[in-house]
Structures are given as structure tokens and as C-alpha cells.
Amino acid sequence: MTKKSHEQPDETAPSTGKTASGLASPLDTLLGYRVRRASMAMIADLVDALRPFRLSVGEASLLILVGANPGCRQSDVGRTLEIKRANLTPLISRMKARDLVADAPIDGRSLSLTLTPDGTALRDEMLSRVLASDRKFAKRLTGDQKALFAALEALAR
Numbered sequence: 001m002t003k004k005s006h007e008q009p010d011e012t013a014p015s016t017g018k019t020a021s022g023l024a025s026p027l028d029t030l031l032g033y034r035v036r037r038a039s040m041a042m043i044a045d046l047v048d049a050l051r052p053f054r055l056s057v058g059e060a061s062l063l064i065l066v067g068a069n070p071g072c073r074q075s076d077v078g079r080t081l082e083i084k085r086a087n088l089t090p091l092i093s094r095m096k097a098r099d100l101v102a103d104a105p106i107d108g109r110s111l112s113l114t115l116t117p118d119g120t121a122l123r124d125e126m127l128s129r130v131l132a133s134d135r136k137f138a139k140r141l142t143g144d145q146k147a148l149f150a151a152l153e154a155l156a157r
Contacts, residue, residue, distance in 0.1 A: 035155070042137050049129040053122060058083065058091055060130060063123040066101060066113045074103065074111040095119070 019025050027033045043057065050060050061081055066072060078088040092113070095101035100119035103111040115123060141148065 038137075042133070045133045045136065046130065049133045050126065053126045053129075055122075055126060059095060060126055062091060062095060063100060063115065063119060064127060064130070067115050067120060067123045070114045071112045073106065074113055077113060 046057055046060075050057065053060075055063070058081070062077065065077055065080060069076075074088065074092065075085075077083075078085055081088075083091065092101060092103065096103065098118075099116050100122060102114050102116050102119075104114070106112050138145065
């Protein structure tokens with residue numbers, strides 16, 4: 001018997017074991033569930049790493065991206081981070097209020113973004129903790145990291 005893609009998973013599929021509560025979990029056989037759980041664990045660790053800097057994941061992402069692309073257009077940052085303009089403007093305002101990011105007009109309505117010296121210093125210090133968090137999880141993986149990144153990219157399309 002073949003399953004159609006819209007059907008529920010086979011309830012007789014083996015579970016990967018019991019949960020902490022002692023329940024068998026067929027959820028553990030679902031790729032999406034496993035990816036979500038892994039993502040939640042990684043984001044929780046990242047949030048902890050960023051806490052001393054009083055930065056959200058979005059703010060840290062902005063600092064890393066702008067630091068790598070000084071003078072980039074604000075609109076390009078929004079597209080790259082997949083942040084809507086309505087959410088990006090207050091994010092940048094918070095970073096400007098902390099003197100971490102500076103903007104400058106390019107033309108008409110476009111703004112360029114650059115890290116301030118304080119922003120660069122904070123990004124450098126914060127980035128070491130972000131990378132340490134990333135390495136902690138990467139060490140738990142086996143196999144080719146390039147292949148994993150390609151597979152994750154394919155899932156995101």
C-alpha cells in the first residue's frame with residue numbers, strides 16, 4: 001500500500017524510543033518535528049549566549065550582516081534577513097539608539113548601514129560566543145557539513 005503525501009504518518013511506524021514522560025513518540029520519526037526540536041535547542045543556546053550583550057537573535061544577525069557588508073542598503077539587509085520593512089525599521093532604530101549602527105542616505109529613500117566603532121567591538125565580542133554556540137552543536141553531527149547545509153537549503157525552498 002502506498003501513502004499519498006497528504007495522509008498522516010503510518011501510526012505503526014516505529015518510534016525512536018520513549019520520551020522523558022515515558023510515552024512512545026511517533027513524532028520522533030517525523031523529519032519536520034526533529035528539525036524543529038533541533039532548531040529550538042540551538043536558538044535557546046544562542047539566546048543564552050547573546051543575553052550578556054542584551055541582543056536578540058535578530059539584532060545579532062543584523063550586526064553580523066552589516067559588519068560583513070559595510071555601507072549596505074537597508075532594504076538589502078531586510079531582504080537577506082527576510083525581515084519586513086515594518087519590523088526592520090524599529091530594529092535598526094534600536095541599534096542606532098545604542099550607537100551600534102549608523103545610517104546614511106544613498107539616494108532618494110535608500111539608506112546605507114555601517115557599524116559604529118562600538119557596534120564593531122560588540123559584534124566581534126558577540127560573534128565569538130555565537131560561533132562557540134554553533135560549534136557546540138556542529139560537534140554533535142557526523143557527516144559532511146556541506147552536504148547538510150545543501151540539504152537544509154533544499155528544505156527551505
